[in-house]
Amino acid sequence: MTQEIGINQLKRRDFLKAGLVFGAGVAGLAAGYAAVPDAFARAVYAAKREGLTNDNVLVMIQLAGGNDGLRTVVPLADPTLHDLRPKLAGSMVSQALPLNSQFGLNHNLGAIKGLWDKGKVAIVEGVGYPNPTFSHFESIRIWETGDPTRRQVDGWLGRTLATAYDSNGHPLTGCACGATDVPGALRDLQATMTVIQNQKTFGFTGGTEVEAAVGALYKGTPGIYGALFDTAIATATETMATLRTSAASYQPMANYTDKVQLVYSSKNQLAAALQLAAELIVTGTGVKLLHVTLGGFDTHYTELNRHDDLMGYLDSAVGAFYQDLAAHGMADKVLIATWSEFGRRPKENASGGTDHGAAAPLLLIGDPVNGGLYGETPNLTNLDATGNLKYAVDFRSVYQEILGGHLGADSTKILGSSFDRVPFLKAPVATTV
């Protein structure tokens, strides 16, 4: 077998099994190992196009810890807010960037407000699910799997990869940027995806000889982790080859910076992660689903400065990302969506912070959106028994619109059901309900 044989007919896992990458490519190794993955990667691009319904890309930004919806999209004219939050309400209302007479964006979301003014931001208010849990990890899992009954184990984006792309795909169809482990949303036993913490250091120290040796070492590994290990190395090797090409042709057209003032230093380099996402998108690697994370939103304490700083960090990174995509002529393909496991309690606590809450707004940003406010205004005078905001829009309605309307995937198959539409897309590519 050689690497030219049958790529178009083979499924991705047959590839790994047949050892086209490492095993049988003795001639390839002798001729210079680095040449093999490049040829391989190009062949895969050609192959995978069959499986794609369009060129659209999704970028999910996780605001980990529970983002305070009321400080993100601020109610400007509700006196109850000041009763509930004597320490926090004043400045957030007075400084907010008004969207209309009722709502304003957090004052540090200036770039996103600029995109709102151009009709490129959709805000879905009151997003949540029935019987909310206030556990970070349970709620993260619910959002990641798209299943409030907690039976599903695979992530909603992982299922999308497995059902819509992966059979013809390559590992860069799904990519977690700026992370070390696979985010739950992308996890699926039948899907392969890449995880790149830092593009600059992603590679084997020691070069292609190490790469070849490790490729030979991680092949047909026995045991319950064998396939995971082998796939991780195969995926990494293919991705390195792709990045060698894309890094050479990518020139950032915006100013990304992670040097931001935060109350606590950030574990995540959001701007660098989005810059890597931009590189993968604009260099035509075929990436479809990207995931990045910004942590620190669990603001039980000194929320005022912490949350403002995080909003500013989010805004500068997203602003640069959009600008970069637009400058490369790719903005019309990319939908950016935020998510967080829950909002925060409307009433503040003794520590100048807020405890775990429920419903919150989501932001959808990019040329594909039809800008405006969707969903339902949170009612501060009609809280649930736990003192939290009641949800109006099931989060899976948002997923459904993303899957069906933006990616052209079969949302009913992926989500297991259909939900009310939230028509935040300008020109949805498919109607799935």
Add this chain to the structure above:
Amino acid sequence: MWGWGGLNWPMSLAPSPETAVSTRVQVRRGITRRQALAAAAAAGVGVGAVRLLGGSMQSLAKPKAGSGTDWVSPLGSESARVMQLLRRTSFGYTPAQLESALSDGFNKTVDKLVETAPAEPPTFDSANTPGGRFAIGLLQQWWINHMLSTSTPLAERMTLFWHGHFTSDYRKVADDTFMYWQNLTWRRMSVTNLRSMLMEVTTDPAMLRYLDLATSTGQNPNENYSRELMELFTMGPGNYTENDVRESAKALAGWQLQQPDSYATVVVDKANNVTRRLPVYTTQRPGVFNPKRAFKGNLTYLGKTGPLDAQAVVDRILAQPATAQFIAGKLVQHFIAARPDAAYIKTLADAFRRSKYDMKTLMRALLTSPQFNAAQSYRTLVKSPTEFMVHSARALGATNLSKLVAAAGSGMGQSLFDPPDVGGWPNNESWISSNTVVERVNFVTAALSQIKTSLPAASDAPRQHLDGVLSPQTASLLNQAADDRARWFITLASPEFQLK
């Protein structure tokens, strides 16, 4: 620097791995007792042999249907059981440490591990820095040096386990001295009693900061610690109500940080000449209770109504059967099996409760249970990055790698004193991704390049560190490696070595 170019890698792979496997790993004439014992681990195993998978363990191998094979357990032999015990309860071993444990045998080694009081690490020099404003890397290296040299390795493994369980991170705690203290406390309490441990955790200064109990009041409570105490530290979700979270938040309020010994004025920003008045502690101090900030009155918590303070909250939690199950289950997942059997966990949990939550009883029961040495548990756990790196350094006999170990963990997903979130570190398959496996390989490359002296002989490494149970690929590459550096590289970078 260590160059790959000089190693003469076999660039063409062995035509038939099976034929290459058998030659190297065999008992030779004139070997030492240690070598004989180690070799015995491999004897009769059929090195590189694989068998078909069956049952539930197959789930993870599903993506590679058709190639679902498993490692053949060598745990029928005493020496293999000892080596697995050391892998799972220590940070690896030098040849001398292995020899000593093999000579003690499995049972005596368990005795020593469980019964020996934790060795204290040396005093950390920067602990008195005003405001604890020293680089966290210094504290990471201090701990790693102790992992490398300690005479009580189980205490270090348990300290790391509790660091991921009762977790705090230096970013939010914002005083690295408190993180140092927490590490000392977690070690001292590591194998004591859950009742006293939970009070140590509740009043630990870093924890008071990290989960906000220090700023909570009975009047207007902060729920952070209350919730995580039940969800993540003791019972697990689903065993309490939202009302319980609110009520214990009131009951727990009132604990605060102690006043420092003095304050020092320190320049925190030279360019703009910004100074700050920072606290200086000369000794470790737990939190203190301030009745003025506490809740007064009755509370209804976990089904009972009455006055409630922190100790009463802990005791109500310990009265719930869920607590022993939750702790035992997490320890089993860490030490025995990724998908443990519920009935087995219940047996351990019952013994734990009967002992009034004695950690030694639980650890002894766990390490001496048949499940610990069952063939089904062989290589079903993935070493955490710290375990992997310290194992590697010990195997290489290297004592100067703590800086590298401290820095390299981040790319593999584990930076000490900096867990990803309040849930601590995930385990097993979560350690495996395209990023982390590459970083593990890169660590081995870097470690070998930093060792300028001669390496220990690598010929025994596959038996001492991989039980002589090798995949055809690993065996083949070892057989073809040109020198000891290459053999060490393959041994430590192999999938076998990532497992415990």
